[in-house]
Amino acid sequence: MSTTNGSNDLSSEMEVDAFRRLFPLRFYERHLLESIRPDGRPLGRARDTTIALGAVASANGSALAKIGCTTMLAAVKLEVMTPKLESPDEGCIAIDFHMPPICSPLVRPGRPAEAAPVITKQLTDIILSSGMIDLKELSLVSGKAAWLAYLDIYCLDADGSLFDAALLSAVAAFSHLQIPVVSLNDNGRIVLISEENSGAMWEKEPVNKEKRKLKLDTLPFSLTCALHKNYILADPSAEEESIMETYLTVVLDSSLQLVSLNKPGGPGLAQTSAIQDCVALTIKRVKELQKMLNEAISDMEVD
Incomplete structure (x- = not known):
C-alpha cells in the first residue's frame, strides 16, 4: 500500500513540475490567488539576506552579500592618483560590475553579459548621487595626490534582484573600508x-x-518589486523575473529619503498606489538592511 502511495506522490510531483515548466505564469497566478509564492514567501517579503565583511583579505574593504541564492562579492582597492584640475581636493571612485559564466547558465564564456554594463552604470549613478561618499574624504595633498577607489563587484550567483544585491555589497564594502597610512x-x-x-x-x-x-553619510539601499496585475512581489527571483514584465526598483537612503525610482521596460504603471506600495515595502526593507549592516560592523569591531 505504501508503495502505491509513494508512486502516486511521485506522479503528482512530476505533474506539478511539468505544469510549472509549461505554464509558468498560470502556475504563479494560482499561488498569487492565495497571496503566497511557490517558495513559501508572502508577496511583500524579501528572501533571507546575509552580509559578511572582510571577505577579501587583500582588499582595503570588502564584503560578501547574499539575498536568497543571489550572491555578490565586492572589493575596494585604493591607489594614489593625481587629482583633476577642476577638483584638486577630491578623489575618485571607479566601479565595475562583473558577471562571470559561473553565475548563471545564461552567461556564455567569452561573451560579456548584457546586464553587466547596465548595472555598472546604475551603481555608479546611485553611489555618486546619493551623497554617501564625500569625495573630499579621499583627498591626500591638495592638487597633488588623492585616493582612487576601485570597486569591483563579482556576481557569483545570479538568481534575481541583481542590482539590490550588488548595491548592498557595495555599501557594505565601503563600510568596511580602511584608509591606510601614507x-x-x-x-x-x-x-x-x-x-x-x-x-x-x-x-x-x-x-x-x-x-x-571612510566617513560615510546616508547609505543607499534598494528593493526591486515585480508587478503583475494587482500583485506586487518584493525581491523577485530569477524565475519570477523571467515570467513577469514590469519591475520597479526603489532606492532610499538610510534616512528614508528617495534617491531613485527605476522602471526598466514593461508596461507603464497605471496606478500611483502601486508606486506608493513599493516605496512602503522599501522603507521596511531599508530598516532591515541598516540593522543587519550595523550588526555586521559591530561584530567586526568586537573581533
Missing part, C-alpha cells in the same frame, strides 16, 4: 606606511597618521 618621502612622493616600517623616520609628517574608516 607619508611623503624625500622626493615628495606618496609612500604607503606598512606595519613593518611604521616606526621609520620620515622627512615629513604622515599625511594621515593612522588607519581610518
Whole structure:
C-alpha cells in the first residue's frame, strides 16, 4: 500500500513540475490567488539576506552579500592618483560590475553579459548621487595626490534582484573600508606606511597618521518589486523575473529619503498606489538592511 502511495506522490510531483515548466505564469497566478509564492514567501517579503565583511583579505574593504541564492562579492582597492584640475581636493571612485559564466547558465564564456554594463552604470549613478561618499574624504595633498577607489563587484550567483544585491555589497564594502597610512618621502612622493616600517623616520609628517574608516553619510539601499496585475512581489527571483514584465526598483537612503525610482521596460504603471506600495515595502526593507549592516560592523569591531 505504501508503495502505491509513494508512486502516486511521485506522479503528482512530476505533474506539478511539468505544469510549472509549461505554464509558468498560470502556475504563479494560482499561488498569487492565495497571496503566497511557490517558495513559501508572502508577496511583500524579501528572501533571507546575509552580509559578511572582510571577505577579501587583500582588499582595503570588502564584503560578501547574499539575498536568497543571489550572491555578490565586492572589493575596494585604493591607489594614489593625481587629482583633476577642476577638483584638486577630491578623489575618485571607479566601479565595475562583473558577471562571470559561473553565475548563471545564461552567461556564455567569452561573451560579456548584457546586464553587466547596465548595472555598472546604475551603481555608479546611485553611489555618486546619493551623497554617501564625500569625495573630499579621499583627498591626500591638495592638487597633488588623492585616493582612487576601485570597486569591483563579482556576481557569483545570479538568481534575481541583481542590482539590490550588488548595491548592498557595495555599501557594505565601503563600510568596511580602511584608509591606510601614507607619508611623503624625500622626493615628495606618496609612500604607503606598512606595519613593518611604521616606526621609520620620515622627512615629513604622515599625511594621515593612522588607519581610518571612510566617513560615510546616508547609505543607499534598494528593493526591486515585480508587478503583475494587482500583485506586487518584493525581491523577485530569477524565475519570477523571467515570467513577469514590469519591475520597479526603489532606492532610499538610510534616512528614508528617495534617491531613485527605476522602471526598466514593461508596461507603464497605471496606478500611483502601486508606486506608493513599493516605496512602503522599501522603507521596511531599508530598516532591515541598516540593522543587519550595523550588526555586521559591530561584530567586526568586537573581533
